[in-house]
Amino acid sequence: MARTPQDSDNAGLVARSRQGDNAAPLSITEISGLLKRTVEDRFGHVRLRGELSGVKRAASGHLYCCLKDDKAVLDGVMWRGNTSRIPFVPEDGLEVIASGKLTTYAGRSKYQIVIDSLELAGEGALLALLEKTRARLATEGLFAPERKQALPFLPRTIGVVTSPTGSVIRDILHRLADRFPSHVVVWPVLVQGQGAAEQVSAAIRGLDALAPGGPVARPDLLIVARGGGSIEDLWSFNEEAVVRAIAECSIPVISAVGHETDTTLADFAADRRAPTPTAAAEIAVPVQRDLALTLADFAARKRRAVYRPVELGHERLEARARRMPGPEQLLQAKAQRLDEAAERLRRGLFDRAGRGRERLVGIAARLHPGILQRGHGEAQRRLDGARLVPGLIERPLRDAGGRLAALARVAEQLHPEKPLARGYAIVRSPSGEALTRKVRAAKEAALSLQFADGTLEVAPGAAGGAKRRSSAPGSQAKAQRQDDLFG
Structure with a gap:
């Protein structure tokens, strides 16, 4: 396109301001x-x-x-x-x-x-984000079944992470009190809105970090709870921080977020999901009355198990006792045999007496004075014909007399009073026992000295002597002094 003369006039090598032009160049x-x-x-x-x-x-x-x-x-x-x-x-x-x-x-x-x-x-985008987060955390194994922990049967302390002002905590405490009163530690948190996820995850980690035996009891079980609501209201429990805190908690966790139809990622990470907070309390503890009934049933079954062998043994014993014969039955045969033996004995005695009577009658019939006289005559003749020799009787008598004289001499020599004639004496106790030891004689209060001509009573412990009494015939009536035999 060709340039006009006017354009040539307007364009120049150096920029110049024109008359009436107020458009100054801008930087x-x-x-x-x-x-x-x-x-x-x-x-x-x-x-x-x-x-x-x-x-x-x-x-x-x-x-x-x-x-x-x-x-x-x-x-x-x-x-x-x-x-x-x-x-x-x-x-x-x-x-x-x-x-x-x-x-x-x-x-x-x-x-x-x-x-x-x-x-x-929109909710569709929210659900898409939720599914994307769930898939990513699932690939890390946070929802794996092998990571789940078994819930304690009867926890002593239960930790609850929820809002302290809502109806959720009241429902949980009321249900626990009805079923099995337990010690509850509540960690108050926000359950919705900005900062809720950070508070919930911090509460879970804080309860998990409690030391056993510390001033605050370490829970045996955790309940993370919230009431129902929209997906936006429950979004804090879909946050990755909460999911990781639940998955890494060493204490078993029950997730009770929302109602039956509500599902959050916290439910996947928890060891147990409860449809409602009240159901979480029911899962956490058993019914105390049911436990008492169960224990009573176990005790009854144990008693029955212990007594059943005894009852069976008693029944078997009674059955065997009924089959065993009684004392009368055991004695019937013996009594019958005794009666039969007594009857045979009676008949035998009568028969024997009859036979003896018959023999006696027969023998008496054969007896007469001539038989007796003939026997007496024969015996007299045998007596007359017998020869008696005196030497047969005298010789044994002499032998027996010699043995008797020897025994008499020995008895004379061994007689205890024989040495008395040679100056010996026998020391006797008051009871008449012969004493042979000085120790024994010293213990007696009185002694008797037997001499050949009589007995002398002395007191061995007397210092000035002792009175004596002679039992020999013709002894002097006046007491004579005698020295102490053991002084």
Whole structure:
């Protein structure tokens, strides 16, 4: 295209201001500032819906991302002070609604949105984030069945992580009191809203860190509870911090978040899921009355098991006793035999007496005086014909007399009173026992000295002598002094 003379006049090598022209040239900074103010004034508050892409956190804590749809892309930035209020973890692919203001970035001649708040775009996006988080944590094994711990049968102390002002804690305490009164340690936390996930995870880790035997009893079982609500209300229990705290807790955990139809990631990580907080209390402890009945039943069964052999033995003993014959039955045969023997004895005695009577009659019939006289005559003749020799009787008598005389001489020599004639004496106790020892004689109060001509009574302990009494015939009546025999 050819240039006109007028254009040639307007264009020049050096820029010159023209008469009537008030459009002074602007610097790049000035035009960037004008654009920034214009955009911010016009779009001071906007809500944009789009898909997150290129999400990254800087070391300063700021969040950088892109919002896009199927035709356009818009850069976004979220300053550190606002990132802590995001109720979820931003990830690529999430559809979100970003609230903030549009501004420009002169350094790259771009416009961007400064995000004040970030929300998921509808429940579908929230469920997609939930499923994505669940799959990621499941691959780490946080929901594996082998990680689950068995619940204690009868916990002494139960820790409860919930709001202290809601109806949940009252329902749990009431149910525990009805079933089996237990010691309960309550850690109050927020269960909804900003900071709830951090408080719940800190409470779980705090109860797990309690030392056994400390001032606060370490729980044997934990209950993480919250009432029902929407998925947004329960979102704190889907946070990764809460899930990891439950999975890493060394104390068995019961998750009682929401109602029967509500499911959170805390339910997958817990060792046991309860449909309601009240059901968690029922799972935690048994019914005390049922335990008492069970123990009573066990005691009754034990008694029956102990007494049953005795009862069976008693029954068997009674059955055998009924089969055994009685004393009368045992004696019947013997009594019958005794009666038969007595009858035979009576008949035998009568028969023997009869036979003896018959023999006596027969013998008496054969006896007559001639037989007796004939026998007496024969005996007289034998007596007359016998010869008696005196020597047959005298010789034994002489032998016996000699033996008797020898025994008499020996008896005379061995007679205890024979030595008395030679000056000996026999010392006797008052009872007449002969004493042969000085020690024995010294113990007696009185002694008797037997001499050949009589007995003398002395007292061995008398210092001035002792009275004596002679029992010999013709002894002097006057007492004579005698020296002490043992002095």
